[in-house]
Amino acid sequence: MDFQPSERCSEFKERLTSFMDEHVYPSEAIYEQQLRESGDPHHQPAVMEELKQQAREAGLWNMFLPDPDHGAGLSNSDYAPLAEILGRSHIASEACNCSAPDTGNMEVLNQFATPEQKERWLLPLLDGEIRSAFAMTEPDVASSDATNIATRIERDGEDYVLNGRKWWTSNALHPHCRIMIVMGKTQPDAPVHKQQSMILVPLETAGVSVLRGLPVFGYQDQEGHAEIDFKDVRVPASNLIAGEGDGFMIAQARLGPGRIHHCMRALGAAERALEAMCRRAISRVTFGQPVASRGNIQDWIAESRIEIEMARLLTLKAAWMMDTVGNRQARTEIAAIKVAAPNVALKVVDRAIQVHGGGGVSDDFHLAWAYAHLRTLRLADGPDEVHKLSIARRELAPYIPREA
Numbered sequence: 001m002d003f004q005p006s007e008r009c010s011e012f013k014e015r016l017t018s019f020m021d022e023h024v025y026p027s028e029a030i031y032e033q034q035l036r037e038s039g040d041p042h043h044q045p046a047v048m049e050e051l052k053q054q055a056r057e058a059g060l061w062n063m064f065l066p067d068p069d070h071g072a073g074l075s076n077s078d079y080a081p082l083a084e085i086l087g088r089s090h091i092a093s094e095a096c097n098c099s100a101p102d103t104g105n106m107e108v109l110n111q112f113a114t115p116e117q118k119e120r121w122l123l124p125l126l127d128g129e130i131r132s133a134f135a136m137t138e139p140d141v142a143s144s145d146a147t148n149i150a151t152r153i154e155r156d157g158e159d160y161v162l163n164g165r166k167w168w169t170s171n172a173l174h175p176h177c178r179i180m181i182v183m184g185k186t187q188p189d190a191p192v193h194k195q196q197s198m199i200l201v202p203l204e205t206a207g208v209s210v211l212r213g214l215p216v217f218g219y220q221d222q223e224g225h226a227e228i229d230f231k232d233v234r235v236p237a238s239n240l241i242a243g244e245g246d247g248f249m250i251a252q253a254r255l256g257p258g259r260i261h262h263c264m265r266a267l268g269a270a271e272r273a274l275e276a277m278c279r280r281a282i283s284r285v286t287f288g289q290p291v292a293s294r295g296n297i298q299d300w301i302a303e304s305r306i307e308i309e310m311a312r313l314l315t316l317k318a319a320w321m322m323d324t325v326g327n328r329q330a331r332t333e334i335a336a337i338k339v340a341a342p343n344v345a346l347k348v349v350d351r352a353i354q355v356h357g358g359g360g361v362s363d364d365f366h367l368a369w370a371y372a373h374l375r376t377l378r379l380a381d382g383p384d385e386v387h388k389l390s391i392a393r394r395e396l397a398p399y400i401p402r403e404a
Helices: 005-038 047-057 078-087 102-112 115-126 247-283 295-324 331-361 367-377 384-399
Strands: 131-133 153-156 158-170 177-185 196-202 209-215 225-236
Touching: 005 047, 005 078, 078 177, 078 247, 078 295, 102 131, 102 177, 115 131, 115 177, 115 209, 131 158, 131 331, 153 177, 158 177, 177 247, 196 225, 196 247, 247 295, 247 331, 247 367, 295 331, 331 367, 331 384
Parallel strands: 131 177
Antiparallel strands: 153 158, 158 225, 177 196, 209 225
């Protein structure tokens, strides 16, 4: 395993770091001000459109996509360090057209869509003209077991008809969102992992009702996390992605790269929190001495560095394995990073909050927001417990006696 960044990755890192310093960080306060002044928590601040144009001009566009015809053609190992840099700011990923759930949706469309589906939806997404949502989780079932999903997708002549309810449909309240990939049940009597399918549903389709935006620890995210009702929603049969019963196969293909992105972004947030903790510890004085002189604070700083490095190495190993032996052979490592990285990031942010005192839990600093969103990452793309179960099963498998 060689973790030395490739020459191409190093070049992208240099350009992206400059872009962050020159454009993204200075725009964060402007973005928040424009969002606040609009009175609409899901408004698209004008500064974001400016950043998107600047990112395109800098060649920092669609970096996540390994397909050189549509993206940067970077491997998972090359993109992972870039995702970490993007994770340092809550506005950077969208600025570079590298934000979830669009990244996963574009990967699905790039890999499985028909030429017509790509023309209609993938190209506008790649151009940043529209945004998309992914509707999988449901309020009435434990969606950590995706076989529970109950939304029906039933064939009716030349159409499919959807009935059901979804929630945590991220991005559905973004003003540019136009299309959803919806996962539902097409064949209830088929083997358990062949019952589900994925289908494209335009947001404005009759019968689609956005009921509310769900807050995250009291925050209404700009992109929104919607609860959506599907009542006799009719879309053409040509909107089906791949074939009936291919939903789980598509989901597995989608989730591997997505977890690399999530985990490296989380480590970027952790790095920024560690920097904030160090600055605060140096600048604040208690009982006649800088906070940084206290042994327990130094322990927190040291432990944060150790834990970030361990989580980063594990994530880079997972990315390397995905590139060299494929997602299936990297299942244990992918599950492990999905548990490790968010938990490490949460520890670091929590320590930074403590060092910041009362300010740490306010909106004067980015830490409270970062903690809320990193905490949700322990549920997104599967809760910790499901990933641990998966790892444990594979560890136990060689020791289970075989029947004669």
